Amino acid sequence: MSGSAEPGDSTLTVAPPRQSLPPGGPMPTVAPPRHSLPPGGPEALDEAVREAFTPVLPQSGLGAPALDALLAYLPEHTVRPAHPYTAGHLHCPPDPVAVAADQLVAALNPSQDSWDQAAATAVIEDCVLESFSALAFCAPGAGSVTSGGTESNHLALLLARDRALAVHYGVDPAQAGIPASAAGRVRILASAVAHFSLARAAAQLGLGEQAVVPVPVDAEHRLVPAELARAAERIAAAGDTLAVVVATAGTTDAGAIDPLAACAEVARAHGAWFHVDAAYGGGLLLSDVRRPLLDGIELADSASVDLHKLGWQPIPAGLLLTRDPHGLAPLARSVAYLSDLDDEEAGYPNLLGRSLRTTRRADAVKILAACRHHGRDGYTRMIESCFAQAAHTAAALAAHPAFELALRPALTTVLFRYRAAHGDPDRVNAALRRRLLSEGAAVLGRTRLPGPGGAPGGAGSLRLKLTLLRPQTTPAELDALLALVAEAGAACDSADDPAGA
Numbered sequence: 001m002s003g004s005a006e007p008g009d010s011t012l013t014v015a016p017p018r019q020s021l022p023p024g025g026p027m028p029t030v031a032p033p034r035h036s037l038p039p040g041g042p043e044a045l046d047e048a049v050r051e052a053f054t055p056v057l058p059q060s061g062l063g064a065p066a067l068d069a070l071l072a073y074l075p076e077h078t079v080r081p082a083h084p085y086t087a088g089h090l091h092c093p094p095d096p097v098a099v100a101a102d103q104l105v106a107a108l109n110p111s112q113d114s115w116d117q118a119a120a121t122a123v124i125e126d127c128v129l130e131s132f133s134a135l136a137f138c139a140p141g142a143g144s145v146t147s148g149g150t151e152s153n154h155l156a157l158l159l160a161r162d163r164a165l166a167v168h169y170g171v172d173p174a175q176a177g178i179p180a181s182a183a184g185r186v187r188i189l190a191s192a193v194a195h196f197s198l199a200r201a202a203a204q205l206g207l208g209e210q211a212v213v214p215v216p217v218d219a220e221h222r223l224v225p226a227e228l229a230r231a232a233e234r235i236a237a238a239g240d241t242l243a244v245v246v247a248t249a250g251t252t253d254a255g256a257i258d259p260l261a262a263c264a265e266v267a268r269a270h271g272a273w274f275h276v277d278a279a280y281g282g283g284l285l286l287s288d289v290r291r292p293l294l295d296g297i298e299l300a301d302s303a304s305v306d307l308h309k310l311g312w313q314p315i316p317a318g319l320l321l322t323r324d325p326h327g328l329a330p331l332a333r334s335v336a337y338l339s340d341l342d343d344e345e346a347g348y349p350n351l352l353g354r355s356l357r358t359t360r361r362a363d364a365v366k367i368l369a370a371c372r373h374h375g376r377d378g379y380t381r382m383i384e385s386c387f388a389q390a391a392h393t394a395a396a397l398a399a400h401p402a403f404e405l406a407l408r409p410a411l412t413t414v415l416f417r418y419r420a421a422h423g424d425p426d427r428v429n430a431a432l433r434r435r436l437l438s439e440g441a442a443v444l445g446r447t448r449l450p451g452p453g454g455a456p457g458g459a460g461s462l463r464l465k466l467t468l469l470r471p472q473t474t475p476a477e478l479d480a481l482l483a484l485v486a487e488a489g490a491a492c493d494s495a496d497d498p499a500g501a
């Protein structure tokens with residue numbers, strides 16, 4: 001592994017098939033793919049993959065050719081996050097250092113649910129959680145390595161729910177469930193553009209999606225603190241329980257960071273848990289330059305951070321951090337076959353309280369490997385590059401007659417649309433995006449701008465999104481991508497194209 005390996009390098013070294021490698025020969029390098037994704041669209045791909053890779057379980061095994069076929073096929077037929085024109089989602093090119101560490105973990109196969117299946121990797125997990133909680137809270141806290149923001153948000157809402165029910169209803173819901181007197185009365189406040197996983201978690205936790213009360217946002221998609229305070233007062237006036245205030249640090253579409261300290265203040269005034277969903281923006285903890293954008297996160301009871309977004313980790317690499325060093329105590333379980341009390345007394349740590357999962361990969365290892373490889377300086381440079389790309393792209397879009405910039409970028413996403421001269425703008429923008437997908441040319445994101453206050457946007461709200469997470473991408477590559485988008489826009493901009501390409 002070269003010392004300068006960084007996520008997004010467009011070459012990837014793949015272990016060669018054993019029988020065709022001359023002994024002592026160099027590791028072959030796969031040429032960077034021409035396409036950002038395989039051309040042809042979903043139907044053609046479905047057919048080709050089934051033809052090449054089924055039956056899944058043949059009666060007699062194929063031997064080495066089974067893996068060789070995948071090595072030959074997948075690099076050209078999977079969406080490539082390391083391609084400069086792959087810019088749709090919070091889907092980063094994985095860091096080669098972390099990929100290598102992940103292979104080591106796969107080969108050693110430790111399981112993080114008991115010390116006697118893990119040993120050193122249990123300590124590495126502690127070290128990673130201690131250092132990330134200290135980055136967030138400016139003091140050592142605790143945390144859990146998760147599969148991503150969805151699991152992190154679920155865990156945060158579970159902790160908040162349990163605390164609220166203990167304080168306001170005198171029950172431990174882990175034992176007794178939700179008392180009838182609390183049904184329909186426990187509330188969660190989050191901005192109208194907060195991530196949908198919060199509502200889903202509320203449903204899974206027995207609170208119902210309706211427990212999440214949307215708070216209006218301003219023109220830059222940030223929660224309005226005065227509206228938050230009003231919503232909290234309405235909940236109190238109704239005699240309901242405000243369990244948790246959720247602020248978002250980096251909305252999925254606009255990268256907007258809610259005013260964290262002001263949100264913390266409302267949560268504190270109402271005795272509510274304060275959670276920061278920093279699934280996207282949490283990567284700024286790694287940057288000396290941008291860390292101040294997260295000021296106020298240290299007031300949170302918990303924070304979700306996805307290092308498989310602005311952190312270049314291979315999926316999955318989520319963290320749920322708690323300010324309280326004993327914040328995950330409610331997860332603790334004692335199970336005879338995994339960790340019995342006398343083992344604990346003898347100094348063998350019980351790992352069950354670290355996660356909602358049981359058998360669990362040692363994802364902390366790849367995080368540690370990459371952090372030690374790049375250091376704060378390395379991450380600061382990579383993050384600055386992505387911010388500079390967003391600024392360049394926004395300026396280029398604003399200056400280009402074919403485009404309309406929606407919003408000044410807050411992090412590394414840029415929302416815009418093609419100015420349709422003939423067709424319906426929503427249809428033309430949707431069609432140009434599918435055209436680029438089916439050509440295999442580029443992956444753009446699409447979304448809808450919220451209407452006033454944050455309600456879901458209607459006709460005319462469709463926007464394209466560039467999510468810039470590849471540090472090596474140059475201004476010239478971004479300009480070329482915009483030229484490609486303009487060309488596809490012109491091709492799709494007709495008054496009578498029925499469904500779009």
Ligand SMILES: *Cc1c(COP(=O)(O)O)cnc(C)c1O
Pocket residue numbers: 090147148149150151153195197248250251252277278279280306318
């Ligand atoms: C991506 C994202 C999530 C969900 O995270 P996953 O890792 O996809 O589970 C939650 N919140 C925000 C703000 C996100 O951007």
